[in-house]
Amino acid sequence: MALIEAKNLSKSYGTIRAVSNISLSVERGEVIGFLGPNGAGKSTTMKLLAGYLQPDQGSARIAGFDVSESPVEAKSKLGYSPEGAPAYGEMTVKEFLHFAATLRGLKDAATRVHETLALCRLSDVAGQTVDTLSKGYRMRVGFAQAIIHDPEVLILDEPTDGLDPNQKHEVRRILAGMAERKAVIVSTHLLEEVEALCTRVILISRGEIRCDETPKSLLARFPGKRMDEIFRHLTT
Amino acid sequence: MRAFRAILAREFLGYFRTPLAYVFLAVFNAFAVSLAFFVGSFYESGIANLDRFFIYHPWLWAFLAPAAGARLWAEERRQGTLELLLTWPVTVWQAALGKFMAAWLFLATALAMSLPMVLTVSWLGKPDLGTIACGYLGSLLCGGACLGIAAVCSALTRSQVIAFVTGFLACFILVIIGYGVLDNLLSGVLPAQYVSNVARIGLWRNLEPFTLGILGIQPLTYFISVALAGLGLSTLMIERR
Numbered sequence: 382m383a384l385i386e387a388k389n390l391s392k393s394y395g396t397i398r399a400v401s402n403i404s405l406s407v408e409r410g411e412v413i414g415f416l417g418p419n420g421a422g423k424s425t426t427m428k429l430l431a432g433y434l435q436p437d438q439g440s441a442r443i444a445g446f447d448v449s450e451s452p453v454e455a456k457s458k459l460g461y462s463p464e465g466a467p468a469y470g471e472m473t474v475k476e477f478l479h480f481a482a483t484l485r486g487l488k489d490a491a492t493r494v495h496e497t498l499a500l501c502r503l504s505d506v507a508g509q510t511v512d513t514l515s516k517g518y519r520m521r522v523g524f525a526q527a528i529i530h531d532p533e534v535l536i537l538d539e540p541t542d543g544l545d546p547n548q549k550h551e552v553r554r555i556l557a558g559m560a561e562r563k564a565v566i567v568s569t570h571l572l573e574e575v576e577a578l579c580t581r582v583i584l585i586s587r588g589e590i591r592c593d594e595t596p597k598s599l600l601a602r603f604p605g606k607r608m609d610e611i612f613r614h615l616t617t
Numbered sequence: 618m619r620a621f622r623a624i625l626a627r628e629f630l631g632y633f634r635t636p637l638a639y640v641f642l643a644v645f646n647a648f649a650v651s652l653a654f655f656v657g658s659f660y661e662s663g664i665a666n667l668d669r670f671f672i673y674h675p676w677l678w679a680f681l682a683p684a685a686g687a688r689l690w691a692e693e694r695r696q697g698t699l700e701l702l703l704t705w706p707v708t709v710w711q712a713a714l715g716k717f718m719a720a721w722l723f724l725a726t727a728l729a730m731s732l733p734m735v736l737t738v739s740w741l742g743k744p745d746l747g748t749i750a751c752g753y754l755g756s757l758l759c760g761g762a763c764l765g766i767a768a769v770c771s772a773l774t775r776s777q778v779i780a781f782v783t784g785f786l787a788c789f790i791l792v793i794i795g796y797g798v799l800d801n802l803l804s805g806v807l808p809a810q811y812v813s814n815v816a817r818i819g820l821w822r823n824l825e826p827f828t829l830g831i832l833g834i835q836p837l838t839y840f841i842s843v844a845l846a847g848l849g850l851s852t853l854m855i856e857r858r
Contacts, residue, residue, distance in 0.1 A: 457706040467697030483623040
């Protein structure tokens with residue numbers, strides 16, 4: 382069974398068609414690199430998968446649960462970090478993660494908070510309010526709340542945006558360490574990230590899927606071209 | 618229930634993370650007491666009851682309930698945390714109810730801090746404590762009704778300032794309905810029975826029986842309906858975002 386499944390998802394904002402008839406399926410162990418120019422519909426697709434937006438047409442399933450029909454069950458299997466990794470700024474990192482763990486109904490909330498702080502290297506700033514953190518730490522807090530319940534499905538909207546090379550490496554290291562047990566979708570603008578981390582590339586432009594294949598086969602289709610050249614070719 | 622409790626606790630404690638809470642509590646009590654003493658001639662009246670204290674509460678709630686309620690949804694929108702909250706395994710109704718009750722509990726805290734007024738009046742004379750309790754209940758319900766309006770205004774926008782101003786205006790209209798000035802104005806254009814009907818939807822006309830110790834079905838229904846309508850409407854607006 383595919384852990385993430387979307388069938389003919391469409392969504393319009395007024396007269397603008399943001400996502401058009403998108404279908405995709407992600408199995409356990411796969412890491413999908415979600416690529417596309419700004420405004421292509423990446424974030425909208427992720428919001429639809431996460432159940433934040435309701436589709437005009439089509440349906441999405443997370444771990445077998447329909448996002449519209451059984452939202453609470455679907456969301457309990459999902460870790461989602463929206464673009465910019467929002468968090469309650471006035472709470473400390475520890476309080477925030479504890480709140481996330483409690484809302485998810487984790488019995489061993491305190492232990493999970495402790496483990497997640499350590500895994501995401503946030504222990505040093507655990508007592509600081511989120512508002513006072515640098516961007517790198519903030520992004521990691523967003524990542525931490527998404528993995529605190531060790532979900533089967535992870536959807537991360539630009540988790541490495543604005544991080545320095547070391548921090549990017551760190552996020553990729555944590556992701557790679559847990560990827561084989563999960564189905565992951567990561568949106569990114571970093572083409573080297575796709576080659577380093579992802580088992581499959583889904584490229585989306587003007588709300589439609591332009592390609593859905595492994596990075597290797599994509600590169601093989603355009604012999605002698607680099608990833609960024611292929612990206613330009615497919616999206617313009 | 619677990620989610621509701623967690624959200625209630627976070628939101629309630631959230632007030633005390635910013636200076637707003639302390640400003641709010643101070644302003645509420647300073648105004649509530651000084652209006653009763655200096656404008657309502659509470660002391661000079663020589664009567665041991667608190668109706669002159671409660672009479673100004675619609676004005677206070679009209680101003681302060683939107684101040685406490687402005688952040689309910691507007692702040693979630695501004696910070697982007699709405700997307701987080703609604704992709705956690707909680708229903709919109711759990712979140713909405715937790716938030717609303719936290720804000721109401723905060724208003725109740727402000728009101729509870731005026732209890733020294735009860736001690737004062739008990740020391741000066743022999744007040745009817747049942748009447749006073751009834752007045753407190755009425756005031757709390759009046760605050761809840763204003764909060765319902767504030768919740769709707771907060772669900773409309775990502776700006777707390779806009780949420781506050783629109784909330785205050787809406788509550789302000791409900792405050793002045795039923796006051797003599799507006800009644801006189803309306804008498805010029807409307808037949809007398811309509812004027813008194815219009816007054817019934819004002820906050821003051823519904824609070825008055827409570828301050829006299831009368832627990833009427835109509836004012837009770839009025840406050841609870843306004844609060845519930847505001848809660849329901851704001852929740853639907855967030856659900857259909």
